[in-house]
Amino acid sequence: MKKCTFQLMFILISAFFLNLQAQSNWCGISAEDAQALTNYHLQVREDMRDFVKERNAVTYVPVRFHLVAKSDGTGRPTERLGLQALCLLNAAYADHDIQFYLKEFKNLNSTSVSTNPESFSGFNAIKSAMVYNAINVFIVDQIADPGVAAYWQGPPGPNGNDWIVASDNFVTTDNVLAHEVGHFFSLLHTFNGWESSGGWDPNVHGNPVGPNSPGNVPNEYVNGSNCTNAGDFICDTPADYMFGPDNTCVYSSNAKDPTGAALAPDVSNRMNYFYNCTDYHFSNQQITQINNSLFHSTRNYVRPGITPTLDIVSGSPALTKPAQLEKVDTYNYVELEWTAVPGANKYLVEISNSNIGNLRFIVNDNTMVVTNLLENQSYLWRVMAFNEYSTCGNYSTQKIFKTGAIFTDTAEIPNREKWTIAPNPVRSGQPILINLESDGMETDVSLFSMTGQLVHKVANYRFPGGISTLELPTDRLPAGIYIVALRTAGGVQTQRVAVTN
Numbered sequence: 055m056k057k058c059t060f061q062l063m064f065i066l067i068s069a070f071f072l073n074l075q076a077q078s079n080w081c082g083i084s085a086e087d088a089q090a091l092t093n094y095h096l097q098v099r100e101d102m103r104d105f106v107k108e109r110n111a112v113t114y115v116p117v118r119f120h121l122v123a124k125s126d127g128t129g130r131p132t133e134r135l136g137l138q139a140l141c142l143l144n145a146a147y148a149d150h151d152i153q154f155y156l157k158e159f160k161n162l163n164s165t166s167v168s169t170n171p172e173s174f175s176g177f178n179a180i181k182s183a184m185v186y187n188a189i190n191v192f193i194v195d196q197i198a199d200p201g202v203a204a205y206w207q208g209p210p211g212p213n214g215n216d217w218i219v220a221s222d223n224f225v226t227t228d229n230v231l232a233h234e235v236g237h238f239f240s241l242l243h244t245f246n247g248w249e250s251s252g253g254w255d256p257n258v259h260g261n262p263v264g265p266n267s268p269g270n271v272p273n274e275y276v277n278g279s280n281c282t283n284a285g286d287f288i289c290d291t292p293a294d295y296m297f298g299p300d301n302t303c304v305y306s307s308n309a310k311d312p313t314g315a316a317l318a319p320d321v322s323n324r325m326n327y328f329y330n331c332t333d334y335h336f337s338n339q340q341i342t343q344i345n346n347s348l349f350h351s352t353r354n355y356v357r358p359g360i361t362p363t364l365d366i367v368s369g370s371p372a373l374t375k376p377a378q379l380e381k382v383d384t385y386n387y388v389e390l391e392w393t394a395v396p397g398a399n400k401y402l403v404e405i406s407n408s409n410i411g412n413l414r415f416i417v418n419d420n421t422m423v424v425t426n427l428l429e430n431q432s433y434l435w436r437v438m439a440f441n442e443y444s445t446c447g448n449y450s451t452q453k454i455f456k457t458g459a460i461f462t463d464t465a466e467i468p469n470r471e472k473w474t475i476a477p478n479p480v481r482s483g484q485p486i487l488i489n490l491e492s493d494g495m496e497t498d499v500s501l502f503s504m505t506g507q508l509v510h511k512v513a514n515y516r517f518p519g520g521i522s523t524l525e526l527p528t529d530r531l532p533a534g535i536y537i538v539a540l541r542t543a544g545g546v547q548t549q550r551v552a553v554t555n
């Protein structure tokens with residue numbers, strides 16, 4: 055099967071003088087590409103003819119976002135784009151008993167994929183990054199064809215090239231990902247056969263049009279009498295000969311079908327190319343076809359039968375620590391804290407300034423520690439709450455903190471003698487023993503991963519008299535380096551501990 059590329063092409067014509075921005079696009083699909091997807095569409099229709107989907111049963115489909123940076127790691131799209139795109143995708147399919155959840159974010163470093171995913175090297179890098187247990191969406195800096203917003207590759211299935219690529223400029227535009235997922239689930243454009251035409255033009259294509267489209271697909275009649283074998287092969291989408299790209303969501307042509315009947319295309323159909331519509335939708339038969347593809351054997355791999363957490367996360371956290379403009383003395387140990395948001399089990403934390411750029415972390419708690427900041431600088435930070443299914447939240451209000459010049463390992467807590475960790479390294483499952491001579495001070499003892507995730511905390515602990523020992527469990531901790539931090543009213547001290555398997 056030949057490569058099947060659906061390209062949603064946008065050209066941005068910025069008319070700055072008029073202070074408006076017109077957006078136009080068309081699809082760069084070749085006749086061969088359209089034929090490959092047509093074959094899949096018809097195969098699904100045939101194979102699933104007798105399939106009846108269980109009513110009111112929601113199918114949850116995992117999505118993996120590959121955040122593609124250049125080979126040197128720069129220019130990576132943010133996790134936030136994936137979360138927003140997932141939010142729009144769920145809204146688009148909410149009425150159709152299909153919902154999507156975040157499988158994971160993966161980072162891919164490849165200049166080819168970032169700037170030219172359709173190139174030979176880009177294609178191969180994507181192919182080797184594929185994991186066939188979710189829909190894989192690659193968010194890239196740009197698709198080399200001028201202004202292409204997104205495409206589904208194909209052919210479908212785990213032995214195919216079953217991925218979606220979207221440009222970071224468009225992945226959160228309403229209907230872009232929903233449209234590509236429509237292709238993923240075997241839908242053709244409502245104007246199938248007209249992609250290469252640049253749009254219907256009476257001077258080129260005639261009015262009435264002839265029997266076949268420029269791509270040699272029979273033109274669908276307005277009365278639908280040939281609908282099963284013409285156009286998009288879907289009978290409840292009206293005849294359409296590609297009247298987009300259009301930004302007004304209004305059809306203003308006067309095209310006639312081969313019998314002379316006037317067209318009335320469905321401009322806000324999700325498989326059309328009209329923009330800024332407020333009532334995007336799939337037709338009932340498109341929904342049936344999507345479900346037939348979802349339950350077709352080519353798509354077993356996106357139906358793991360898992361129901362994600364369904365709690366709805368609404369609202370944003372409030373940043374509580376450090377306080378606004380607070381200076382944290384220890385630049386290599388900055389504890390961040392924010393209010394927990396109901397339903398959230400993940401937080402996207404963003405810290406930025408002009409020297410470090412944009413650092414981002416995903417943690418499971420409403421606290422973390424950052425160990426890789428620079429001394430004597432100001433930082434902006436903000437946090438977004440979400441879970442794998444509910445990703446529509448907004449960032450918190452942004453705040454600022456400053457770092458000092460103290461390196462924590464040398465920071466002294468007044469009146470506290472040396473303390474030790476043993477054993478180090480420690481085998482996962484064995485406790486970490488913290489030994490210190492008691493000084494009666496109340497101490498918060500925390501264990502953090504190197505990515506700042508709080509693993510374990512003993513709050514307000516008072517070491518008993520004499521030399522005493524506190525055990526920190528390491529149950530099921532993956533091997534790696536961790537940070538043990540002791541905080542008192544007088545300051546914080548840290549030591550590193552290695553956990554082995």
Ligand SMILES: [Zn+2]
Binds near residue numbers: 062
């Ligand atoms: Zn398309």
